Amino acid sequence: MAVSPDLLEILRCPYCVSGPTRKEGDDPGQLNLVGGGHWLACTEPDCGRKYPIKEDIPVMLIEEGDKWIDTPVDELPEPGPLVEPSTPSAVARPSDFGSSSTGYDQKRLAMLLLSILGVSLLIAGLLYFWRPSDQT
Numbered sequence: 001m002a003v004s005p006d007l008l009e010i011l012r013c014p015y016c017v018s019g020p021t022r023k024e025g026d027d028p029g030q031l032n033l034v035g036g037g038h039w040l041a042c043t044e045p046d047c048g049r050k051y052p053i054k055e056d057i058p059v060m061l062i063e064e065g066d067k068w069i070d071t072p073v074d075e076l077p078e079p080g081p082l083v084e085p086s087t088p089s090a091v092a093r094p095s096d097f098g099s100s101s102t103g104y105d106q107k108r109l110a111m112l113l114l115s116i117l118g119v120s121l122l123i124a125g126l127l128y129f130w131r132p133s134d135q136t
Contacts, residue, residue, distance in 0.1 A: 011058060
């Protein structure tokens, strides 16, 4: 399953639509699918940020887009898994959070997905409700 066209229609580069870095124009930060449909690239001429789509979920974090500014589209790697496997440490062990590492990984994945969903809903809400008013 790929990213839905409806979602692609509303997604924008978070760098180009937020705060002091907001670009001019009616609809800044539009994104194009690139890299075989595994990446979203900002269309703003002076941006260059690219956001990976991991397991059909766009990772729309400015920090993530910053990593790929200087990478040409044809050199973008496969995005990889949404959650990288981790090794237990002395600070946090899977046994501290449940009876198995699978339970721990599922909790981390659930929290990450909820965070991504929350950010996506926030961006969608801002795009819908926070538009410049036409004052003549």
